[in-house]
Every structure is written in C-alpha cells, then in structure tokens.
Amino acid sequence: MQGIVTGRNSLGFMWATLKSLLPSRADYSALPRTWKSDLLAGLTxxxxxxxxxxxxxxxxxxxxxxxxxxxxxxxxxxxxxxxxxxxxxxxxxxxxxxxxxxxxxxxxxxxxxxxxxxxxxxxxxxxxxxxxxxxxxxxxxxxxxxxxxxxxxxxxxxxxxxxxxxxxxxxxxxxxxxxxxxxxxxxxxxxxxxxxxxxxxxxxxxxxxxxxxxxxxxxxxxxxxxxxxxxxxxxxxxxxxxxxxxxxxxxxxxxxxxxxxxxxxxxxxxxxxxxxxxxxxxxxxxxxxxxxxxxxxxxxxxxxxxxxxxxxxxxxxxxxxxxxxxxxxxxxxxxxxxxxxxxxxxxxxxxxxxxxxxxxxxxxxxxxxxxxxxxxKAAWKILRSTKHDATIFIATAVITVALDLIEAVVVGIVVTVLFSIRALIMRGKVHQVELPGPAASGDERIALFRIEGALYFGVADKIHEEVTTHPDVTVVIIQLSGVQFLDATGAQILAEIVMQLERDGKTAIIKGIPEQHRELITRAGVLGELRHPNHLFDNLELAVAHARSHITREDAATAEGLPRPFFS
Known part of the structure; x- marks a missing residue:
C-alpha cells in the first residue's frame, strides 16, 4: 500500500512539474488592460x-x-x-x-x-x-x-x-x-x-x-x-x-x-x-x-x-x-x-x-x-574592476573571435573558477597568536593557532611548519571560529592534523567550531581523533586554562621522575 501511495505522490509531483511548464490562462490575465499597448508593441x-x-x-x-x-x-x-x-x-x-x-x-x-x-x-x-x-x-x-x-x-x-x-x-x-x-x-x-x-x-x-x-x-x-x-x-x-x-x-x-x-x-x-x-x-x-x-x-x-x-x-x-x-x-x-x-x-x-x-x-x-x-559601458567597468575580471573578459572575447563561441564560454567559466579558487586559497590563513590574559609559567609550551577564511590543504602544511619550529611545544590549540569555508577535503585535513599532532606526542585542543561546519567536522572524524572529548571547547579562555593544566601536570610528573602522563 505504501508503494502505491509513493507512486501516486511521484506521479502527482511529475504532473505538477509538467503543468508549471505549460501555457495557462494566467498568461493572459492582464490582457483586458494591456491589449492596446501589446498590439502597438507587437507591430513595432x-x-x-x-x-x-x-x-x-x-x-x-x-x-x-x-x-x-x-x-x-x-x-x-x-x-x-x-x-x-x-x-x-x-x-x-x-x-x-x-x-x-x-x-x-x-x-x-x-x-x-x-x-x-x-x-x-x-x-x-x-x-x-x-x-x-x-x-x-x-x-x-x-x-x-x-x-x-x-x-x-x-x-x-x-x-x-x-x-x-x-x-x-x-x-x-x-x-x-x-x-x-x-x-x-x-x-x-x-x-x-x-x-x-x-x-x-x-x-x-x-x-x-x-x-x-x-x-x-x-x-x-x-x-x-x-x-x-x-x-x-x-x-x-x-x-x-x-x-x-x-x-x-x-x-x-x-x-x-x-x-x-x-x-x-x-x-x-x-x-x-x-x-x-x-x-x-x-x-x-x-x-x-x-x-x-x-x-x-x-x-x-x-x-x-x-x-x-x-x-x-x-x-x-x-x-x-x-x-x-x-x-x-x-x-x-x-x-x-x-x-x-x-x-x-x-x-x-x-x-x-x-x-x-x-x-x-x-x-x-x-x-x-x-x-x-x-x-x-560594461567593458569599461570590467576593465577597471579587477585584473582577474579584465583577463576573463578579454580572453572570452578573443577566443570567441579566434576559435569558437561555446569554447569561449567554457574557457571563460573555467578561468573564472580557477581565479575564484585562487582567491579562496589566498583568503585561507593560519597564524600563531599569543595566549590571552596574563602570561603563566609553561606558556612557551602551548601554541595557539588561528585558522581564518578557507580551510584547505595548504593550511595543513602551514600548521605543521609552525609547530615543528617549536620543538618544545606539547599542547596545540587550533581555533576554528574564523573559518568561513570548509569542505570535505578541509575537514579530512583537519582530522589528519589532529591525528599527526597526537602521534607526535602533542595534545591537540580544538576551539570554536562554527555551527555550520559542526556536522561536517563530526562526520569527517575530527572529534574522534582527539585524545579526549574534553579537548573540544567553545570558549578560548577555558581552552587555554585546560592547556595550562596539562603543562602543570606534566611539570609535576617530571619533578617526580615519572613519564609524561596520558590525561584528558
């Protein structure tokens, strides 16, 4: 019975779709008021x-x-x-x-x-x-x-x-x-x-x-x-x-x-x-x-x-x-x-x-x-706008004349996409920032990285490069609240970054996952790579405080001659 109902619903949807594409009386509803101007316009x-x-x-x-x-x-x-x-x-x-x-x-x-x-x-x-x-x-x-x-x-x-x-x-x-x-x-x-x-x-x-x-x-x-x-x-x-x-x-x-x-x-x-x-x-x-x-x-x-x-x-x-x-x-x-x-x-x-x-x-x-x-007028505006738009405009016109009309449109769209991707990549930035609040003992072993714009493959190399220049760092906080664009590739790279940090003996802490990216980050397994669920924060001060607690416990273990503890 459910299959019959589903079939009827599908047929109903198809008919509604087709009906919306066919002529109707509504097309001429204004004709009693406009027929004179329509006749004159048609003649012209x-x-x-x-x-x-x-x-x-x-x-x-x-x-x-x-x-x-x-x-x-x-x-x-x-x-x-x-x-x-x-x-x-x-x-x-x-x-x-x-x-x-x-x-x-x-x-x-x-x-x-x-x-x-x-x-x-x-x-x-x-x-x-x-x-x-x-x-x-x-x-x-x-x-x-x-x-x-x-x-x-x-x-x-x-x-x-x-x-x-x-x-x-x-x-x-x-x-x-x-x-x-x-x-x-x-x-x-x-x-x-x-x-x-x-x-x-x-x-x-x-x-x-x-x-x-x-x-x-x-x-x-x-x-x-x-x-x-x-x-x-x-x-x-x-x-x-x-x-x-x-x-x-x-x-x-x-x-x-x-x-x-x-x-x-x-x-x-x-x-x-x-x-x-x-x-x-x-x-x-x-x-x-x-x-x-x-x-x-x-x-x-x-x-x-x-x-x-x-x-x-x-x-x-x-x-x-x-x-x-x-x-x-x-x-x-x-x-x-x-x-x-x-x-x-x-x-x-x-x-x-x-x-x-x-x-x-x-x-x-x-x-x-x-x-x-x-x-x-449009050409003048485009040529004065950006180099990318001017290049696309000129390339499309030249290819249209020299080669083929459709090829020109395809090439123009492809070049536009490439420029857009390049602009998106240029907006993706990662940089190390100072910890908020008064400095505390052991802060030199905590690295706070802020990712802004687009999260893409290039960011992973940047983070690894920044972290590896600080061999004494043992806790890394990754702040994501400034990420505007994230796709499956970016989420997977973030998971790989966390996994690599943990594998290198560093503690990864994530702060500020934007609500629109939370589901994708979860499906990509980023949170599963964290050592403990407590390493996910919405507040930067709490994330820093937790990182400092790691440093305090590490120092205490070192003073007692114990190996670096595994804790949340």
Missing part, C-alpha cells in the same frame, strides 16, 4: 524584426527565406510556450556565428537537422529543470562573449558590403579576400559600399528626427528605391516564398548524424544561454510578470523544433527585439504573437518587394547592429 517589434530576420538568414548562409520562416514560426511558438511574457524569439546574431561554419562544413541542408536535434536538447534541459544554470555564467564571460559576437558579425558583413553575396567563413579569409572581390567588379563594390554607408547613416540619424519608425526600415526602403530607379548592379535577396509551407521532417538520407552531434550541442548550448540571458534582462527592465527559466527552455526547444519542421533555422531569445518590445509597452505574450503575425503578413503579402532588397542594405543593418552590440 515586427517592423524592427523584418530586416534583422532577413539579414541573419542571409549572413548565416541559409538564406533570407529561412530567416523569415524562423522569425514567424519560432517567434509564435516561443511566445506561447516560453517562460517570459515579453521575450521575442527568432534568428539572432549569435546563432549566425555558430551556424555559418556548420553551413560551410556540412551544407545548408544540415541546418534543419541540427536545429531539430538542438531543439530536442533544449527542450529536455527545460524538462529536467536546468533553467537556473545561466546564473553560473559570470558577468565578464557574458560581456566578453557579446563583444566577440559583435566583432564576428561585423567582419562577416564585409564581403557583402563590397558586393559579394557569398559567405566567407574565416575572418582572415574575409580580410584577405577583400581586394580580390573589389578587383573583380569595382563598380559593384562602390555601389555596395555606398549602400552600406547610407543605411548606417540613416540608422544613426533618423532616431533623432523620426523615433517612431526604425531607421533600419527607412534605410532599406531608401536603398531599394534607389537601386530600382537607377538600375544599379546591387545584388538582391532574390525570390522568397509567398506562403508558409506545411511542416515536414527533414531528409536524413545520406546524412551522417554522428558528425552533427557536436554542432547540435553547440547550437543547443547557445540557444539556452542566450534565451535565458535575454529573458533575465527583460525581467529587469520592467515589471512584466514572473519569469520561469525552465519553461523558457521548454518553449525555446519547441520553437527550434517547429522552425526546423518548416525549414527554418534554430532560434533563440533576441535581446534587442525583446528590449524593443518592453520599451514599446509590451506586457503580455500577445505582443510577441502579434510580432510573428506581422512577419507572417509579409510572407503572404509583400515577398515581391522584399525580394528586391539589396544584400548590401542588409549588411549595413547588421554592421550597425554589431556596433550597437558592443558592451562599451
């Missing part, structure tokens, strides 16, 4: 997202069509199933940085399969409630990661800015190939460079005069009209679908899934990290309801799966678009849903004009976006 974000969706699709190598599909499908699914009321999802610059090498190595068709695999991984992370893990990523790592992404995005747009529609994977290849691209068609290069500069100028200037309309949209419209009216040689986006097809599984024929496992985990890691960071930033910008990180992972996983089934690319929460949503008055998920509906309207109503947008205009949009991504 949709306009902002259009050029970015097209540009990120092109820049990743999968095409503008995939970027647009991703913004529609993933944007809708993540809005409904995600853990944030205001998160806007879709293709992002960080995802472009990861996907572009995958396209170059495994082909465009692999992106759909990688997206499907990554989506399942992220979904499982949400079901296993690992959403809080983003809190383990240090601030310098996040900002270094962002700076590296910004640099890569900017550099990747250089070929398009001088007239090449092809993606160039390597940064070195981008820089070394510019002269060849320009020489091949000087006229196209000049037109493209001019388009980029005009778009950038419009994006910088228009917010001061026309803040309601995104500068990226104005810039793209201007360049497209100029290109059409002048018959310029600018390379266009090309044909786009005029409808959203039916979902279907990708073709796995001839695909080596083993080669895509690592890329899929890299995409999943990025999708999880960026989405959780974006949602956390949104939660700090305005009071938009509770943010559920586990549900966010579930929603983002479903979004990438859905996007893959429609032929799109993996999606993440988009920090810039989410910020626009919040600042535009978005309060509920309806705003993000409207954003997806606006982009869906583009698919059915405006793919003709959109297909005529020059690639150079999109390159200009991404270049300005990359510059705006640079965390200049």
């Amino acid at each position: 974000v949709g306009i902002v997202a259009l050029p970015l969706a097209l540009a990120f699709g092109v820049s990743s190598g999968v095409g503008a069509e995939a970027g647009l599909i991703t913004a529609v499908v993933a944007g809708f699914i993540a809005a409904v199933f995600g853990g944030s009321n205001v998160q806007v999802s879709g293709p992002t610059g960080a995802m472009v940085v990861v996907l572009a090498p995958i396209v170059a190595t495994h082909g465009v068709a692999s992106v759909v399969i990688v997206g499907l695999m990554a989506g399942v991984i992220v979904l499982l992370l949400g079901l296993f409630r690992l959403g809080r893990s983003v809190s383990f990523i240090p601030w310098p790592v996040i900002e270094g990661f962002t700076l590296g992404i910004a640099v890569i995005i900017f550099v990747q747009q250089i070929p398009a800015s001088v007239g090449s529609p092809e993606f160039v994977e390597s940064t070195n290849a981008v820089l070394s190939g510019i002269s060849a691209i320009v020489a091949a068609n000087v006229d196209l290069a000049l037109w493209s460079l001019g388009a980029v500069l005009i778009v950038a100028l419009i994006m910088v200037v228009t917010p001061k005069f026309i803040p309601v309309v995104p500068g990226s949209i104005i810039g793209i419209i201007v360049i497209t009209l100029v290109a059409e009216l002048t018959g310029s040689p600018l390379v266009r986006i090309g044909e786009l679908p005029s409808s959203l097809g039916l979902p279907s599984l990708p073709d796995f024929a001839g695909v080596n899934l083993g080669e895509l496992v690592v890329p899929a985990f890299a995409v999943a890691a990025l999708a999880a990290i960026e989405s959780l960071l974006s949602a956390r930033v949104a939660a700090s910008m305005a009071n938009t309801g509770v943010f559920n990180p586990d549900r966010e992972l579930l929603g983002q996983g479903l979004a990438s799966v859905g996007s893959a089934l429609f032929g799109g690319m993996p999606a993440t929460g988009a920090i810039a678009r989410t910020a626009v949503n919040v600042r535009s008055g978005g309060k509920t998920r309806v705003a993000s849903i409207v954003h997806a509906a606006v982009l869906l309207g583009v698919v059915y109503l405006a793919t003709g004009p959109v297909s005529r947008i020059p690639l150079a205009a999109l390159a200009g949009v991404l270049m300005v976006t990359a510059v705006r991504m640079v965390p200049s």
Whole structure:
C-alpha cells in the first residue's frame, strides 16, 4: 500500500512539474488592460524584426527565406510556450556565428537537422529543470562573449558590403579576400559600399528626427528605391516564398548524424544561454510578470523544433527585439504573437518587394547592429574592476573571435573558477597568536593557532611548519571560529592534523567550531581523533586554562621522575 501511495505522490509531483511548464490562462490575465499597448508593441517589434530576420538568414548562409520562416514560426511558438511574457524569439546574431561554419562544413541542408536535434536538447534541459544554470555564467564571460559576437558579425558583413553575396567563413579569409572581390567588379563594390554607408547613416540619424519608425526600415526602403530607379548592379535577396509551407521532417538520407552531434550541442548550448540571458534582462527592465527559466527552455526547444519542421533555422531569445518590445509597452505574450503575425503578413503579402532588397542594405543593418552590440559601458567597468575580471573578459572575447563561441564560454567559466579558487586559497590563513590574559609559567609550551577564511590543504602544511619550529611545544590549540569555508577535503585535513599532532606526542585542543561546519567536522572524524572529548571547547579562555593544566601536570610528573602522563 505504501508503494502505491509513493507512486501516486511521484506521479502527482511529475504532473505538477509538467503543468508549471505549460501555457495557462494566467498568461493572459492582464490582457483586458494591456491589449492596446501589446498590439502597438507587437507591430513595432515586427517592423524592427523584418530586416534583422532577413539579414541573419542571409549572413548565416541559409538564406533570407529561412530567416523569415524562423522569425514567424519560432517567434509564435516561443511566445506561447516560453517562460517570459515579453521575450521575442527568432534568428539572432549569435546563432549566425555558430551556424555559418556548420553551413560551410556540412551544407545548408544540415541546418534543419541540427536545429531539430538542438531543439530536442533544449527542450529536455527545460524538462529536467536546468533553467537556473545561466546564473553560473559570470558577468565578464557574458560581456566578453557579446563583444566577440559583435566583432564576428561585423567582419562577416564585409564581403557583402563590397558586393559579394557569398559567405566567407574565416575572418582572415574575409580580410584577405577583400581586394580580390573589389578587383573583380569595382563598380559593384562602390555601389555596395555606398549602400552600406547610407543605411548606417540613416540608422544613426533618423532616431533623432523620426523615433517612431526604425531607421533600419527607412534605410532599406531608401536603398531599394534607389537601386530600382537607377538600375544599379546591387545584388538582391532574390525570390522568397509567398506562403508558409506545411511542416515536414527533414531528409536524413545520406546524412551522417554522428558528425552533427557536436554542432547540435553547440547550437543547443547557445540557444539556452542566450534565451535565458535575454529573458533575465527583460525581467529587469520592467515589471512584466514572473519569469520561469525552465519553461523558457521548454518553449525555446519547441520553437527550434517547429522552425526546423518548416525549414527554418534554430532560434533563440533576441535581446534587442525583446528590449524593443518592453520599451514599446509590451506586457503580455500577445505582443510577441502579434510580432510573428506581422512577419507572417509579409510572407503572404509583400515577398515581391522584399525580394528586391539589396544584400548590401542588409549588411549595413547588421554592421550597425554589431556596433550597437558592443558592451562599451560594461567593458569599461570590467576593465577597471579587477585584473582577474579584465583577463576573463578579454580572453572570452578573443577566443570567441579566434576559435569558437561555446569554447569561449567554457574557457571563460573555467578561468573564472580557477581565479575564484585562487582567491579562496589566498583568503585561507593560519597564524600563531599569543595566549590571552596574563602570561603563566609553561606558556612557551602551548601554541595557539588561528585558522581564518578557507580551510584547505595548504593550511595543513602551514600548521605543521609552525609547530615543528617549536620543538618544545606539547599542547596545540587550533581555533576554528574564523573559518568561513570548509569542505570535505578541509575537514579530512583537519582530522589528519589532529591525528599527526597526537602521534607526535602533542595534545591537540580544538576551539570554536562554527555551527555550520559542526556536522561536517563530526562526520569527517575530527572529534574522534582527539585524545579526549574534553579537548573540544567553545570558549578560548577555558581552552587555554585546560592547556595550562596539562603543562602543570606534566611539570609535576617530571619533578617526580615519572613519564609524561596520558590525561584528558
């Protein structure tokens, strides 16, 4: 009977957990009061997202069509199933940085399969409630990661800015190939460079005069009209679908899934990290309801799966678009849903004009976006904080640009942990102090050691070194009240110290075990190594008095010609 009850309780807990990760009516409880601002915010974000969706699709190598599909499908699914009321999802610059090498190595068709695999991984992370893990990523790592992404995005747009529609994977290849691209068609290069500069100028200037309309949209419209009216040689986006097809599984024929496992985990890691960071930033910008990180992972996983089934690319929460949503008055998920509906309207109503947008205009949009991504204020604060944080920030940014995005995050976290351990070790101190109160005869044979900060392996050598420099010491008092950090290793070392002192014929007395460490010290057998339970004290004066009583009895035994007594 007890087993049945336990089973029912387990099922009940599992159902409660799953229920907390699914949509509910509470998600839209504020809608009667916020629907107007949600509609306006959704329309604004949709306009902002259009050029970015097209540009990120092109820049990743999968095409503008995939970027647009991703913004529609993933944007809708993540809005409904995600853990944030205001998160806007879709293709992002960080995802472009990861996907572009995958396209170059495994082909465009692999992106759909990688997206499907990554989506399942992220979904499982949400079901296993690992959403809080983003809190383990240090601030310098996040900002270094962002700076590296910004640099890569900017550099990747250089070929398009001088007239090449092809993606160039390597940064070195981008820089070394510019002269060849320009020489091949000087006229196209000049037109493209001019388009980029005009778009950038419009994006910088228009917010001061026309803040309601995104500068990226104005810039793209201007360049497209100029290109059409002048018959310029600018390379266009090309044909786009005029409808959203039916979902279907990708073709796995001839695909080596083993080669895509690592890329899929890299995409999943990025999708999880960026989405959780974006949602956390949104939660700090305005009071938009509770943010559920586990549900966010579930929603983002479903979004990438859905996007893959429609032929799109993996999606993440988009920090810039989410910020626009919040600042535009978005309060509920309806705003993000409207954003997806606006982009869906583009698919059915405006793919003709959109297909005529020059690639150079999109390159200009991404270049300005990359510059705006640079965390200049945060970088300045980090560089002025500590050498450790500055090193972590710079190392993460450099590794992101030179090697790999996920490797940069991993290395940044590892370096942070190493610096933290080093700082912890440096805080661990042991020093001999004078006995309190008036001096008494025999005090020179009593050593009082105070351990402060962290109790770790290095402290053991220090204590032994201090004690062995005083061969006449016969009683050692170890004061632990200043120990702030103690783990199993530290407790075991403390037991070994006590055991070694007793083995050397010295009496060990422990004073002041902090209450939070008492259970661990007991389990580690430290108290069992003491000669007698009376050698554990909470008061320093009593511990010293007991140590002096040892000296008095030792002197008395010596005077009578007796061996050193064994007493408590």
